[in-house]
Amino acid sequence: MVYRYNFNAGPGALPKEVLEEAQAELQSFQGMGASIMEISHRSKAYEAIHFEAQQLIRELMGLSQDYEVLFLHGGASLQFSMVPLNFLTEGKAAGYVHCGTWSGKAWQEAGKIGETRLLASGMETGFKQMPDLSRLPLSGDMAYVHLISNETIGGIQCHSFPDTGEVPLVVDMSSDIFSRPIDATPFSFIYAGAQKNLGPAGVTIAIVRRSLLECIPDTIPDILSYRIHAKHRSLYNTPPVFSIYMVNLVLKWIVKQGGVQGIGARNRQKADLLYNVLDNSGGFYEGLAYKDNRSIMNVTFRAHNPEIENRLLDELEQEGFLGLKGHRDAGHLRASIYNAVTYEQCKALSDFLIGFQRSNG
Structure with missing residues (x-):
């Protein structure tokens, strides 16, 4: 069977131009005689890709210097655990909006780490509609509010986001990041697996407000600490080199699309x-x-x-x-x-x- 039309939910379609460019460079990146997958992640050639991709994310999202852009392993599912490990500190509770399968998994994982509260749920409609986000029961002891901007399974999407005031807003945008203009200012933390709109599986993009990094406990293993990854500019350990290379190509393609x-x-x-x-x-x-x-x-x-x-x-x-x-x-x-x-x-x-x-x- 030869497929002509790719409507996969993830990993999803990649731009033809990007695939052709990657194919042309696969065996010899920039004429080096070695693949991008074979060169050191400490080399100047790779670092140029790495930092350019971070800068393109900044420009496309209009991010201020208040934010760090990170490249992480483990997919968005790892973030279901990393978010509460980093931000759900003692004496705090995390608020979750349950709007489908993926938000349910995130809520479940956070419950293993600390206190969680269900702020709103779409269960009554069978997750065919986003719950009402206009009157979330927030309180001063909340570490953050977590929601998912687009639930791929039910096919529902946030068309506007809640005002959470002083409570940090954490959003999983794995399936709709860079699909529409958004103002990043209300968000303290955005994360997204790349394999739907940004590249192949293997890398997760995280955008974190710098002030939030200061609250992360020192007791977290370094590899799971956003503060450590930010300090090392996402080069604390070997990054998913090929996935980031592809993300860089896709970001340049997005620029060309307007x-x-x-x-x-x-x-x-x-x-x-x-x-x-x-x-x-x-x-x-x-x-x-x-x-x-x-x-x-x-x-x-x-x-x-x-x-x-x-x-x-x-x-x-x-x-x-x-x-x-x-x-x-x-x-x-x-x-x-x-x-x-x-x-x-x-x-x-x-x-x-x-x-x-x-x-x-």
Whole structure:
């Protein structure tokens, strides 16, 4: 089977231009006669990539000097533990917003380390809608508030963020970082696995307010301390060199697309294209997420009966569409339309869905 259209939820699609550039340099990076995966992470050649990527993140997000940009191992799932290890200090409690599978995992991990409080939950709607974030029960003894900006499984997304006042706001943006313009100022800590919008799996980007680093206890193992990683500019140990190299190429590609403003406008067009098919299908297709919280990254939907849905999935695969079967926690179908997925690919999917309905309606 040759797949022509990649809608995988993660690792997700990468820009064709980036893959071609990496392919050209794979065996000999910058004419050195060695691959980027073979040179020292202490070399000037690698450090140039490393620091350039950090600077591009700063520029694209409009970060002030109040923030450090880190490259970490372990994926976003490690951050579920590292965040409370670093910030959930004695006598404090951490507040969690439960809006789906991934936020539930983060909340569960934090509970192993210290006191947590459930501030809001989307469980009553089956995680088809973000819970109300406008009236979170905050208190002065809270170490931070944690939420996830985009839940890939249910296909819901925060379109605005809560004002947490003096309580640090921690957000997992793994599936929608750099997909739209955001103001980073309200956030004290942002983290994101790269494998959806920024590169291959293997590196996690973390953006941390410097004042938060001062609160980290000395009792944490160095390899798990954000303060240690910041002090060493993410070179405390061998970084995931190839993944960071790829992130650097993707960041340059985003700049060429008009930055996050250009990417955001295109992502909205892609999402509107697919949601219009669902909304105008007369019930043949139905979106899983409530309209006011629909994700522009993960379009989740079902067909009107299981037999038709199974036929649809089979025919999609036969026609070269990859990754459209939904996550086991939600089932049905999911089109992940991350930054590298083109409008033309989304148009091909929307045309196929319309044609399938005509043949099977």
